[in-house]
Amino acid sequence: MVVGVVEGMSHIVYTLTSVGSTPEGYNQQRPKTKQNMKRVATVTGNHNRFNTISYLQTLYPGVDNNPNEAPLASFFLEKTVQILHDERNRFGNQKVLEFGGGPNLSSSLLLAQYVDSIRFCDYAQSNLAYVSDWIEQKSTVFDWTNYFESILTIAGTSKEKRIEWESRLRDALIRGGLSICDVNDPDCPILSGKSDDYDIIFSSFCLEAACLTIEIFNETIGKLVRLLKPGGLLLLVMVRNESFYYVDAENFFCLSLDETKVRKALQATGELVDIHIDSADTTVEDQKRNTMSDFDGEMIIHAFKTIK
Template sequence: MALLHGTDYCDKFSPEIFLKDFWGYLDDQNIFTISNAYIFLNDERLTGHRLLDFGCGPSLSGMITTPERFSDIVMADLAPSNLDIIRRWMDGEKINFNWDHIFRFTAELAGAKDVSEWTERKIGHLKTFVKKLVTCDVTKELPLGPDYVEAFDVVFTSFCLATAAKSIAEYKQFLKHVASLLPSGGHLVMRDTLNLTAYTVHNKKFHFLKLSMVDVKDALCNAQFEVLECKSENFSMPLCEPPELSVFVLLARKA
């Protein structure tokens, strides 16, 4: 049976089960990805105030780690059901997931003296400055559509491109599409997985392109990015195939 892929995310992907299984606890892998996203998104080399979370899924994990100077944030995903989870949270509606453990951990990373006060301020920041939730399609030359003519200062993307691409050639092309959303000197913060071929959500298996770090760095070079820093670590993930894999987080600048 073929692995689920592409528009299958619009009607066969369960955002609630995904959040519970992949973000519902602070395991070693989540601690690694959250910590390094926090480090890179708060890096002093990042300038400007426009931030795009591309392929956000139903997850706030990346945006919780962003510094408060970002005052124009757009979150984009292919699946309307993923964006609906975020929209409902933004509107104060009850969703079947609690982000408190991620807020608390990020507050500790930030050295907050009062975790509750920091969390309240961060929630207010997100609800004020996440300006738009939009659909995106990385397979398109204009992945956000023709309305987005102004470039972003920073693009954050997390476990996205390898779910969309079916080949290394597509991965390279899709990364160029993402690069088009940044000006020269803009920054990319990306986290993804190496050697993974599939992952399971609610007993449904979704495609993941098997990548090596050489593949990733070659694709970044092809898209005119210079890798400034990259951190990787090996983990065991029971819902992934194979379960032993490597996760990386990197910071790159567009030439």
């Protein structure tokens, strides 16, 4: 998560699993009026109100037992597994930058099976503190067992491998380290880092929620590509056409993006080849029951940096 917003496969899963588990203080019948939309556009920087643990406990009951309860979450996981497997001989296996990971470790679990080191960064210190607690196996940490086992099933791996996968993840996070990141800070240490440094750069449900303008989005894509090694993999997951979303009673701004805008930003770098964008639409039923946001689909994007 970057710039006062909640991220990391988070807000999309939330919208699909919130039926029957509405957070305290939230009015489920809240209309999507112009007045509400104006308020959403001004609500930024309220990451300090974000409770990581209650957020995780609200989000994951149900989906952790059966990912198919959230079809778009299943789409994201299946496509990520497929891309990493199919392209594994094309990218290096040393370093990943996970940009805006939030408190969610599901993507990290998959990435750790392919690389030695994961640099995990997020805007919210509370999320980084949570990840640190998970690495140290503190007793108060959120229990990912069921959800991780669901991911192993999607990856075609026995659930008995969970402990081994978790161990690889902890080792990768320790090697890479945890960092603060902020797309709106021109001096962000991560984005100002060494060029050609990472084999994979991964970001899920972050950039559309973090970038306040399309110009900042385009600039951030360029900065991320600069950090990628020649031949490296850029892997992004985004919601489509979302302008706001709720977490608890708080609403957050989201930059509305679609396939055309994303492809244009990638092509503008002049350094990416084999650009692929796969999309999944929300169903009419999903849209009717979703009172938490206004996205109409999900995109998973991957491309490779040119080898000079």
